[in-house]
Amino acid sequence: MGGGMARVTAVSSDGTYSFSKTNRASVTLLAGLGVEGDIHAGETIKHQFRMTYEPDLPNLRQVHLIHEELFDELAAKGFTVSAGQLGENISTRGIDLLGLPTGALLRLGAEAVVEVTGLRNPCSKVNDFRTGLLQEVFELDGATGEFTFKSGIMGVVRHGGVVRPGDAIGVEPPTGAHHPLERV
Template sequence: MTEGRVTAVSRNPEYAFSKPNQPSVTLLEGLGVEGDVHAGRTIRHQFRMTYEPDLPNLRQVHLMHEELFAELALKGFDVSAGGLGENITTRDVDLLGLPTGTLLHLGQDAVVEVTGLRNPCAKINDFRQGLLGEMFTIDPSSGDFTFKAGVMAVVRHTGTVRPGDAVEVEVPPFPHRPLERV
């Protein structure tokens, strides 16, 4: 297992692009972040609820790497924790390089399972004009997209998460499945 840190935790009881930072959040097994609009067993994404309301919620918790904010600052974008709608901001964890099914142990008790990549949407440009173009890169040789807007997860074990908590990464056994958009 490798280890990183939680640098911020955020939640919002209402649909809004950003989520205010909190001193702590409680992750509820099978549901998500207590008090967050996206918590639930079935899809809570506003757009997708209209046509796939009964599908399992694979987007219970949104995690983002703090290092992205420094990268965006170099390009003139002022973004901080919770600004892009994430629930948990981490440091020293290669979230985008994890395989599907990776378990992240957060703090003393909480465990989430990584389900896939966050699919960046056009609302990112409403937050900061031009930011959507920075949320992915294109490999010139293959044409493949690399999404940088964090990862999504489901809660496997209830627990409270706070800034400063350890993040322990437990990669699943081989063969690994690469992250795809969820």
Template sequence: MTGRVAAVSSNEVYSFSKPNRDSITLLTGLGVEGDVHAGETIRHQFRMTYEPDLPNLRQVHLMHEELFDELSRKGFQVSAGQLGENITTRAVDLLGLPTGTLLHLGEQAVLEVTGLRNPCSKINDFRKGLLAEVFAMDPESGEFTFKSGVMAVVRRGGVVRPNDSIRVEPPAPPHRPLERV
């Protein structure tokens, strides 16, 4: 499966949204150069207070641009970077990938998908009612649906730009479905 990078975003300070950039540099084992969430250990503002020494499985946040299309049909105008993602993708079924999938971005960079992003309640501060559109419970099965993208770690660094290709390399079977990280 091949997709493409629709946009790249980063922010050096804690903020809900991240400004779009012409490029970002991924650093092996750390994340996006200059991004507040880069580091070997947890950088998520809330989780750092009670799990500061855990490995950072959330170095890079990826979100599928198709979600913005879906949200637009429901009356929510959202664009790349506004939900805090570093890489916005097109034509990659991020939510359907198994844990451990490698994403080859552009000429050099490789990410390993670690799990689903658990949407933050701050999303309703950004757009009232948006949380219910990206996080829902199925009343029949009782299972949660997370639509707000996936998290990854950087296995090989490199520069990533909009329109770079994304090649998906699934891990060897048996596949494990994505869980929250």
């Protein structure tokens, strides 16, 4: 494996609304749904809180990806976080997830394709998991007063397939203008 190669480092899923997800040997992505057997899979919103008031909206959060470089940053600040613990399905290394444009396609392994829909909007459960962690996954830009959300990105499954740790990640930028990711 080349040092600069983007790759999947871990895959995780859970059939219940638990904050952290269990690491798996593989996950199967289902087109239009998400991760097979995961509580957040589905065509319409599966986010525990948002389902109560917008249950029929399309699920733009079928797959949650997080870059393990964030764990390195957090470790330097004294927070030990490992793959799946922040609720992500796919952990990555070697790719700037937060810098991807809306609509970028991620080719994961041999078959799976995930379309990037936006940034994960981290909730207070992050602090329940580790006190003080929530503020570390936001970065305030002193100049603009805007926050950067660093706790990963969300996507929808455009083409199903099995994803395993070690799989390469290919990026296909969208056609047209580059739109930075917004929270979904």
